[in-house]
Amino acid sequence: MYTGLRIVYANPAAAAIVGARSPEQLIGRAVLDFVPPEHRAPEAPGIPSQLKPNAGEPAIEHWLRLDGYRVTVQTKSFPILYAGEPSVLMICKDMTAEIGYEQSLRRNEQLLLNVVQYSPEAIVLHADDIVYYANDATVRMFRAFSASELIGRNIYDFIHKDFHEAGKRRLSEAKERAGTRLGFTVHKFTRLDGETFDAEVSSVVIENADDRFAGRYIQTVLRDVTERIAREKELLDHSQRFERLLKFLPEPIVITDHGAIIYCNKSTAKLVRASSKDEIIGKSIFDFIHSDHHQDSVRVVRDVMRTYDATPFQERKIICCDGSVISVEISSIRIDHYNGKSVTLSVMRDLTERKEAEELLIRSEKLSVIGQLAAGVAHEIRNPLTSLRGFTQLLRRELDPARFYYIETMLSELDRMTYIVNDFMSLSKPQLVAYRNHELADTLRAVLLVIESEALLHNIAVHWDHRGGLPPVRCDEHRMKQVFLNVLKNAIDAMPDGGAIHLKMEAVGDELLVRIRDEGPGMPKELIERIGDPFFTTKSDGTGLGLMICHRIVEAHNGSIRFSSAPGAGTTVDILLPIATET
Incomplete structure (x- = not known):
């Protein structure tokens, strides 16, 4: 309360608003000390507007505290008589925190609005199938001049007719799962100029306090994926052509992604004795490589992804689907952009026939050496053996029968030597064969x-x-x-x-x-x-x-x-x- 612009009374709450230690610190001070300088220009001589009585109408004013800080105060002023003199009774409420919160809330709302408005993704707010809001990205996506060309229109004006039923089912699902955003799915849409395009869409129901309509707001996010789908189709066509090429190659071909088999041709299935390619695809390449070669194969798989050079052919043992083990040569190379990935392509060569031919050659060479040896041995030994057997039989007639045991032993061993020589002879010369x-x-x-x-x-x-x-x-x-x-x-x-x-x-x-x-x-x-x-x-x-x-x-x-x-x-x-x- 003040008289003649001097404070004559203040309670503790008023002292706290202006930063005084006690009400007594304010008594006798000029009220103008608490009015900011820019507000001191009098509308009436000597009385600033915020100090004039307002008949109890609330007013928001800015005051200066004793420490120099400003506070926002809601005031109600009443003219009274105090000690026989005209005075003003002012009821004050500190609104600084409340006003600051409201201002912060407004700033956050504006910030949020700007985030949505300038988001790179198209965002539409609609209810009862009518568009109520569209951000800048939506305007660009549908090639409109401004949002006003979209707001107020039915959303099915923009959804391609082939996707109307799918769109209705999608929105019905969103309403049933209010508050839960649906995953993205691809629909076809129509721009204002009539061009169609593919977009991923995701919707979520947003509760609102707007009673203008019975429905609830639905926020829908759209992503133009026309170019992505075109690229994916191009990659798919490229991969299919590539796979058709590999399919009919006579060499076994395997494509792996981090060791997992994602493709093989018919020649591979035949090589590992699989009933079909499905018996191979999805398994690890190490399910087929013999454990003796696992470490070397891991190193090759790692190194091949660091370069574009093919590895030299290296011999490996692989385990077939029937459990048998065969020898192959394998060369691997890195392939990029196979279904959008960098993968390893390996070519195999079956060494079974080569190994058999090498073994046959080694066996033939051994037989040749044995044949040459047999020819010499048989020639040098067979005639002496015949003589030894003949003279031994003659000795048998002249010896005491009690010593026949020794003669029989000699004859048995001579027959054994003859048998061995005959085996040599069967190797040393062609045999007369009657088929x-x-x-x-x-x-x-x-x-x-x-x-x-x-x-x-x-x-x-x-x-x-x-x-x-x-x-x-x-x-x-x-x-x-x-x-x-x-x-x-x-x-x-x-x-x-x-x-x-x-x-x-x-x-x-x-x-x-x-x-x-x-x-x-x-x-x-x-x-x-x-x-x-x-x-x-x-x-x-x-x-x-x-x-x-x-x-x-x-x-x-x-x-x-x-x-x-x-x-x-x-x-x-x-x-x-x-x-x-x-x-």
């Missing part, structure tokens, strides 16, 4: 009669799964008897404590299969791979020539002989011979 159509079952039956007594002596049973009506084989019967006899004698030798030999004969395609399986101790893989090598044997008294001769005989008949075994599982010998085509 005729034979029932191979008869040939095998004749051999079984020869070894029957020896098998019984060793407590070995022979089981023959014989099926009648098998086709004939064009072969040299005597040579095939030699093969069967050799294999069966090996089977008997493998079971000194008895057991069984299982025989099976059946037609397999255009070949006849003879399978001979024993119940012996079996052999590890490293020994199986050496069977047929010259002078390799597992028997203490063997020469290592018998199975080599068997190999040579079967190959001369355009057939094949295969061995399979494992420790503790016996040994199986498969002899395959082509079925006779001539009668």
Whole structure:
């Protein structure tokens, strides 16, 4: 309260507004001390406008505090008499914080409006299918001059007619899931100039306090993806052309993304013995690469992505879908922009035929060396052996019968040496071969009669799964008897404590299969791979020539002989011979 522009009364709340320590600090001070200088120009002599009585009408004024800061105050002024003199009673309320909050709220609202207005993404606010707001990006997207060309129009004026039903379902879903933004989906729209374009759209329902309509606002965000879809289509067309090219290449091709197989052609499926490409795609490349080569392959995959140069062909072992292991050569190169990615393309070459040819060449060279050796040995040894046997038989007539044991031992060993020389002779010169159509079952039956007594002596049973009506084989019967006899004698030798030999004969395609399986101790893989090598044997008294001769005989008949075994599982010998085509 003041009289003559001097404060005569102030309560503690008034003192707090202007920063006084107590009301007494204000008594006697001029009220003009609290009025900012720019507001002191009097409308009436000596009385600023904010100090004039306003009959209780609230007014917002700016005051100066004692510390120099300004505060916003709401005042109500009443004229009164105090101590017999005209005075003014002023009721004050500090509005600084409240006004500051309102101003901050208005600034934030304007900032938010600017963010939406100038957002690079098109934003539309609509209700009951009518557009109420469109930002600048929306105006540009639909090629309008201003938002007024869009506001007030039905949203289906801009959605392509083919997408009206999809749009309705989409908005219905947005209303059901109020407050949850739907994921982006692609619709087709129409610009004001009639051009159509593709856009991703996402909508969310926004609650509002506007009672002008019963519906709720829906905010929809649009992204023009016309160029992106065109690029994706171009990339897809490019990838499809690329895949068609790879599909019919004779070389196996594999494309991997960080080790995962994302494409392979038919040649790859054939190489790894898969029923289809689906059996391969999606798996890791390391599911097929043998564990012996994993570390090297990881290094190659890493290095190939650092350059555009193809790696040199490197030999690898791969595991086929049926569990078999084959050798291949692999070269890899980095390919960019395959379905938008940088991937690794690998070309493979099957080394199976090359390996077989190399093994055949090595075997031929070995046989050639053995043949040359055999020719010399047979020539130098066979005649002396004949003489030794003849004179030994003569000595037998003159010696005391009590010493016949020694003569028999000498003759037995001489016969053994003759047998070895004969094996050499079979390698050293071409054999006279008479090929005729034979029932191979008869040939095998004749051999079984020869070894029957020896098998019984060793407590070995022979089981023959014989099926009648098998086709004939064009072969040299005597040579095939030699093969069967050799294999069966090996089977008997493998079971000194008895057991069984299982025989099976059946037609397999255009070949006849003879399978001979024993119940012996079996052999590890490293020994199986050496069977047929010259002078390799597992028997203490063997020469290592018998199975080599068997190999040579079967190959001369355009057939094949295969061995399979494992420790503790016996040994199986498969002899395959082509079925006779001539009668």
